[in-house]
Amino acid sequence: MTPGPYSLEGLPQVRAGAAQVEITPPLGTSLAGYFTDRVSDAVADPLYARALVIESAGERLALVSCDVICLTRETVDPAREQIAARCGIAPARILIAATHTHTGPNTRATGKQTIPVNHAWLEALPGRIAAAVEKACAETFDAVLVPGRQSENAFGSNRLGRLRDGSEVFGKDKAIGPAGPVDPEVLALAVRQTDGTLRAMVVNYAMHADATGGNQISAGWPGKVGRTIAAVYGPQAVTVFFNGCCGDINHHHWTPKRIVSKGQLRTDQMGRAMAGLAINAVEMGEPMTNATIDGRLRRPLIPYYTRDAAQRAEIDAWRAKPQRTVVEQFVIDRFDAWPYDGQTAAVTIQAIRLGDVLVIGLPGEIFVKWGLEIKHWSPAPYTIIAELANDWFGYIPTTDQAQRGAYGAKPILSRRQDADGGRQMTDAVQVMMWDLWEGRP
Numbered sequence: 232m233t234p235g236p237y238s239l240e241g242l243p244q245v246r247a248g249a250a251q252v253e254i255t256p257p258l259g260t261s262l263a264g265y266f267t268d269r270v271s272d273a274v275a276d277p278l279y280a281r282a283l284v285i286e287s288a289g290e291r292l293a294l295v296s297c298d299v300i301c302l303t304r305e306t307v308d309p310a311r312e313q314i315a316a317r318c319g320i321a322p323a324r325i326l327i328a329a330t331h332t333h334t335g336p337n338t339r340a341t342g343k344q345t346i347p348v349n350h351a352w353l354e355a356l357p358g359r360i361a362a363a364v365e366k367a368c369a370e371t372f373d374a375v376l377v378p379g380r381q382s383e384n385a386f387g388s389n390r391l392g393r394l395r396d397g398s399e400v401f402g403k404d405k406a407i408g409p410a411g412p413v414d415p416e417v418l419a420l421a422v423r424q425t426d427g428t429l430r431a432m433v434v435n436y437a438m439h440a441d442a443t444g445g446n447q448i449s450a451g452w453p454g455k456v457g458r459t460i461a462a463v464y465g466p467q468a469v470t471v472f473f474n475g476c477c478g479d480i481n482h483h484h485w486t487p488k489r490i491v492s493k494g495q496l497r498t499d500q501m502g503r504a505m506a507g508l509a510i511n512a513v514e515m516g517e518p519m520t521n522a523t524i525d526g527r528l529r530r531p532l533i534p535y536y537t538r539d540a541a542q543r544a545e546i547d548a549w550r551a552k553p554q555r556t557v558v559e560q561f562v563i564d565r566f567d568a569w570p571y572d573g574q575t576a577a578v579t580i581q582a583i584r585l586g587d588v589l590v591i592g593l594p595g596e597i598f599v600k601w602g603l604e605i606k607h608w609s610p611a612p613y614t615i616i617a618e619l620a621n622d623w624f625g626y627i628p629t630t631d632q633a634q635r636g637a638y639g640a641k642p643i644l645s646r647r648q649d650a651d652g653g654r655q656m657t658d659a660v661q662v663m664m665w666d667l668w669e670g671r672p
Contacts, residue, residue: 236427237375243522243586246286247374247422249431249469250366251279252359254297255448256336256352262448263300263346264333264441266557275449275495276458278335280356281471282363283422283431284318285585286371287522292324292583293364294433294590296471297356298450299335301623302327304579306338306356313361318368324526326581326592327360328620331474332451333441339623345561372430376519377421378588378613379512384415386501387438388485389599391637399637403485410637413437413480414599416606417505418615420588421513429464434509435615437475437599442482442497452482455502456509463510473617476593476602478626478639521586527667528581528621531659534649535571536642542566558644565643576648578656579621582663588613589664592620593656595627595648598639601657608661610668627653 255277262269278298285292293314311325329338337346340353391399392406399410414437422431440451450457457470482501483492491497546566549559581592589611593601597618606614625647628640633650640646666672 235425237518239375239425242375242518242520243287245374245376245522246371247431248284248367248369248371249282249422250363250370251281251469252363252366254278254280254356254359256349260336260349260352261347262334262446263337266345266561268346269446271446271448273447275443275447276454278448278450280360280363281457281469282367283433283469283471284320284364284367284371285374285422285524287524290524291320292524292526292585293318293320293326294471295327295360295364296473297327297329297360298332298454299329299338300331300333301329301338301619302621303339304622305340306353307621310357310360313357314364317361317365321526323528323581324524324583326583326590326617326620328473328592328617330450330453330472331440331619332449332453334443334445334447334449334451373425374430375423375425376522376586377423377513377516378519379419379421379516380613381417381508381512382415383417383508384413386504387413387480387482389413389479390481390483391479391639397635399632399635399640401638409485410632411479411599412603414475414602417508417512418613419509419512421516429468431469431471432460432509432513433471433473433615434505435473435475435617436505437477437480437602439477439481440474442493442501443495444493449498452498452501452505455499456506459503459506460510473615474619475616476597476599476618478596478598478618478628480599519586523584523586525667526581526583527663528579529659529663530577530579531655532575533578533652533655535574535576535647536649537572538566538569542642562644569643571647576624578624580656580660580663581621582660582667584667587611588615589667591616591660591664593618593627593660594620594622595624596639597627598629598632598653600629601627601653605657605660609664611664624648627656630654
């Protein structure tokens, strides 16, 4: 056996495979992420579905990241079914998440849409996701798994501000300070051949992928992370990027800096910086001596938001205005068509164990405090949280912030669930984590 950088004595026998399949839509496809339509006119960098498959003791899992703004069950469920049929991986051990790029196509085909959908592209997406996993399964190798962590709290800031009256706003106009923290933890998992060749890396950090802007198709700064890692280790290195709980975090700084805050230069800077942190984390890490694989996927019922008198009064005031903003008209239209009063939703949550690592999948844009709570109560040394995984339920604010009025917390504009939905979701995750860790069925 070719000598490698690690002593292999006592390490578990692991096989792994990694692959990527391009999912770039054709030019002329509208880009999601804002309240106005942007029609793509160029490709700054291609979009991919990136897959990692790991097998240990006869058990397998698949982790997939897609360079899109979000994913719904209409896409994920058929992709998962195809993966299970073609690759024999249990559905509960297949996690599929969006990186949340704001310069990719709209992936929500149902309901009233502000941004046009490229239906032909979207209908083909489940097959492309499955093809990435199938390709990874066909090219497996003996693997060593190396987790690591770094810390970075200057990447951006909590984008909500607290006002003197206790309400909250998007931004810092008249704010007395940021309304919440950031999650500084950078987690990475290197998947190497036994000779040390890096074949894949999972990177996890909580930060909106909205630095690029414009009308060009781009994977944003998460895509730059992958390209930088491949530039260091070689084109065989596939990066699966999972965005953490960043519903209220973005790339702007709370205090003025000379660093540009938006555009391609900012995208490249963030991508290089995050790649560097991830590389440092795994280069200093120790291989895992445990490669236990297991998974749970559950769908607890959580109430939708039901229209109330307070929002109806606000909507009526907006209707009376001679001129309305784009956002006001958007909320009026959604309020009038809101179909969820008194209903509940089956909310997909997931937990996968890989040795010392727990990977948690949550279906929305989750406020950072929920991510920090999940990590605080996790039994695992490393807890990777992938928001926008398996489905989409809009923003998930804290129970407290759901009442404070800011973007991300305001119902119908950005929140679909009951104010307490986030607590119910994260409590269910806590139970799943401990059931999984302690081996309960």
